Amino acid sequence: MSELSVNHLLGIKYITEADIQLIFETADHFKEVINRPIKKVPSLRDITIANLFFENSTRTKLSFELAEKRLSADVINFASSSSSVTKGETLIDTVNNILSMKVDMVVMRHPNPGAGVFLSKHVDASIINAGDGAHEHPTQALLDSYSIREKLGDVAGKKVVIVGDILHSRVALSNIFALQKLGAKVKVCGPKTLIPKYINQLDVDVETNLRKALEWCDVANMLRVQNERMDISYFPTTREYTQQFGLNKKLLDSLNKEIVIMHPGPINRGVEITSDVADSKQSIILEQVQNGVAIRMAVIYLLASKIKHHED
Ligand code: CP
Numbered sequence: 001m002s003e004l005s006v007n008h009l010l011g012i013k014y015i016t017e018a019d020i021q022l023i024f025e026t027a028d029h030f031k032e033v034i035n036r037p038i039k040k041v042p043s044l045r046d047i048t049i050a051n052l053f054f055e056n057s058t059r060t061k062l063s064f065e066l067a068e069k070r071l072s073a074d075v076i077n078f079a080s081s082s083s084s085v086t087k088g089e090t091l092i093d094t095v096n097n098i099l100s101m102k103v104d105m106v107v108m109r110h111p112n113p114g115a116g117v118f119l120s121k122h123v124d125a126s127i128i129n130a131g132d133g134a135h136e137h138p139t140q141a142l143l144d145s146y147s148i149r150e151k152l153g154d155v156a157g158k159k160v161v162i163v164g165d166i167l168h169s170r171v172a173l174s175n176i177f178a179l180q181k182l183g184a185k186v187k188v189c190g191p192k193t194l195i196p197k198y199i200n201q202l203d204v205d206v207e208t209n210l211r212k213a214l215e216w217c218d219v220a221n222m223l224r225v226q227n228e229r230m231d232i233s234y235f236p237t238t239r240e241y242t243q244q245f246g247l248n249k250k251l252l253d254s255l256n257k258e259i260v261i262m263h264p265g266p267i268n269r270g271v272e273i274t275s276d277v278a279d280s281k282q283s284i285i286l287e288q289v290q291n292g293v294a295i296r297m298a299v300i301y302l303l304a305s306k307i308k309h310h311e312d
Helices: 017-033 059-070 091-099 115-122 138-152 170-181 197-202 210-216 238-245 249-253 285-304
Strands: 048-053 074-079 105-110 126-132 159-163 185-189 205-207 219-222 260-262
Touching (some): 017 138, 017 170, 017 285, 048 091, 059 074, 059 105, 059 126, 059 138, 059 285, 074 091, 091 115, 105 115, 105 285, 115 126, 126 285, 138 219, 138 260, 138 285, 159 210, 170 185
Parallel strands (some): 048 074, 159 219, 185 205, 219 260
16 A cells, blocks of 8 residues: 555544554655755655644644655644634634645644544645644654554554543543554553543553553553643542552562653653653653654655645
8 A cells, every 4th residue: 555545634543554554664764864964855845734733732843843844845834822813713714814825734733622623624635633632643643653663563462551641631542543453452541530431432441550550561651631621620639649640760660571661741740750760761752752753754745645736
């Protein structure tokens, strides 16, 4: 297969295992490109991409922009806080105004679940979901699985536990879909109040004891508690959360086995993970960020190859 089965990347739910493998093979090539002295290829000189961020971001925003520039695309950036959205302009009006400037592809982060799917039905451009509320964050899940493949040789058969605030996490949902499509075994671990009721429908086991979860796994993906998405208290205090679900060096060393530590960022150091674990040899947190550029180059390149006027 040399082509994606989709024209947009709206979620891992909507793509196939073959799509993911094609993205990984393409990312392998771009990883080699970005390690060259000249880190740029001319592939997308005829493509214009708009990065629309209606919610804050450091890694995803910078990584997409770098990926687009490494592919030689023209790039425009939009942050809702400094735009006419603050004057009441709608999402569709905002995007249609941007598209009238001959934009081919939109990368969008939005606080509302389903915002990318909605946009894909109303505008004539290729849409990449850069995180929509607590729904999906597909490029994060792709770079996470790609980083596991790089570290452990394969994703199939590996045991991965996702720890923390599963309820509010788009990273958790996209990771579950990606890992399962690639043949990994997935558990989630966290306070019962932060495990969504629909988890049983996803064929995922729940473990509320962090030690047991860590003893089982090859990889632990530690998630941040997303206080900004909480309107009530889901656990008594941050201190108690950390005591039960925080990963520290003493706990890690007591396992008597090497596990791979991941975190999508941003990290709340000392809450879900201590600094000595986040910065340890077992942590691949910065490799995840590095791989994000190659993965996003691959996604953009493959989606651009489906745009009619683009000849590569
Ligand atoms: N992992 C992630 O999405 O980080 P940002 O919110 O900084 O983009």
